[in-house]
Amino acid sequence: MIKVRPLLSIIITCYNYEMYISECIRSVLSQDYDNLEIIVIDDGSTDQSWEKIQEFGEKIIAVRTANRGSLKTCLKGLSLSRGDFIYFLDADDVLAEGALAEITSYLRPDVSKIQFMLLPIDKEGRPIGNAFPSLQPTADSEPLIQSIRKKGYYDTPPTSGNIYRRDVYDGLGDMTYERAIDGVSYLLAPFVGRVVSIDKALGKYRIHNANLSAFSDISSTRMKTYVDRFMGRLHHLAELVQSRCAGTDRVEVRTDYAYVMELNTMSTVVDGKRPSIGQISAYIGAVMRENMGTKRVALCLFGLALFLLPNATARQLAAIRIDPSRSRQMRSRLKRAFSS
Incomplete structure (x- = not known):
């Protein structure tokens, strides 16, 4: 009897990342996982991002919207998705070769979040530092809950280093104070399931002028x-x-x-x-x-x-x-x- 693996929805949101979007999508298409949907939302880009996205044809679900910002674009992608697990991948980042094979065994009903390290790269894709954040391999949420109660947070990667069980995003309600989809979600995850931490760089986090300017x-x-x-x-x-x-x-x-x-x-x-x-x-x-x-x-x-x-x-x-x-x-x- 063939066991069907959980459906994983990978949602890529893009705004004016024509230089990186094709590599990002290819990094997902090359993964060895047979129950996958790829949704790419172009947030009203003014460069050639949409044209780059359309080149992938029926291999992906591609949607273009008016520019509405990261949070609303992610929520649009979430509404289109059907996955048991959701992975938001930034359009300038890259999923490492074999990454999904590493996380397959953790896509279980008791797991609310899988987090892994990211390797920083420059705009050409060259490594420019050590993988971060430092994670200890574990599937125990209690230390994370204690950290939240003590510090107000726990160490977690940026968006592209996290995969969530779908229901973590259900019923979040008003998030007008927020800019990102996973702000309160990463805090909620330990309370509603196991958070699995993987001490390997399964993704690449691109650092370039566009995101540095935010700081x-x-x-x-x-x-x-x-x-x-x-x-x-x-x-x-x-x-x-x-x-x-x-x-x-x-x-x-x-x-x-x-x-x-x-x-x-x-x-x-x-x-x-x-x-x-x-x-x-x-x-x-x-x-x-x-x-x-x-x-x-x-x-x-x-x-x-x-x-x-x-x-x-x-x-x-x-x-x-x-x-x-x-x-x-x-x-x-x-x-x-x-x-x-």
């Missing part, structure tokens, strides 16, 4: 936007857990998460001010409460640097925290600052 603005307004989105996700999660997870303890949302305090501190710095001793002390206290080992040390040093360094240098340090690609430019400035 170019480090204004206090942007910091506030990040805080509002972070808190919006947690309040939304608390509602979903209460309504969908009978017998599970409520998610208590706090205001003293280290992530929130860090953003508020950086906001002070980018406004040209020096954080107060009380602000730094509260941030370091939150870091000590939420972290261990080298990460605790590194974040405490980061907080002290924001307080001690001249504002211009502290601003650059905050920029690196938001966009790590700036670190090479910053090393020489830090060296001069600490030696003066």
Whole structure:
């Protein structure tokens, strides 16, 4: 008797990625998985993306919409899909050879999410760093739930490193505070099933000028936007857990998460001010409460640097925290600052 594997829907959303969309689609078509649907949504691209997408003919389901942004485009793709599991793959990213063969055994009813590492590549596809995030192979959701309760998040890859059981996306309701499809979904997944972490790079995450530009603005307004989105996700999660997870303890949302305090501190710095001793002390206290080992040390040093360094240098340090690609430019400035 032949066992039919679960239907996997891969949804690729594209906006002005004519340089990358064909490679992305080919990386999916080359996979060894026989129960697959590929849905490609062009979000009103103004370049040749739609023409590139149409070249694949009946091998994919291709739809073009007016430009509506990432979240609405993903929701459109979700509405068209039939899969038991859903994988949103960014059009500039690539699914690694043999990736789906690696995850096949995890496509089970008790698994709510599969997450794997991504290898960063440049616009030509050359590796430019180590795979991230660092994941330990496990199928235990409890540590992730504890991390959410303690920190407000757990370590997870960007969108292209996650596959979700379909029902995780069901009944999410209003997400007007959000920009991405998987913001609250990644938080909900551990509460509704097992989250499988795979310590292998099964995808490639492209870093190029278009997505780096998203980090170019480090204004206090942007910091506030990040805080509002972070808190919006947690309040939304608390509602979903209460309504969908009978017998599970409520998610208590706090205001003293280290992530929130860090953003508020950086906001002070980018406004040209020096954080107060009380602000730094509260941030370091939150870091000590939420972290261990080298990460605790590194974040405490980061907080002290924001307080001690001249504002211009502290601003650059905050920029690196938001966009790590700036670190090479910053090393020489830090060296001069600490030696003066």
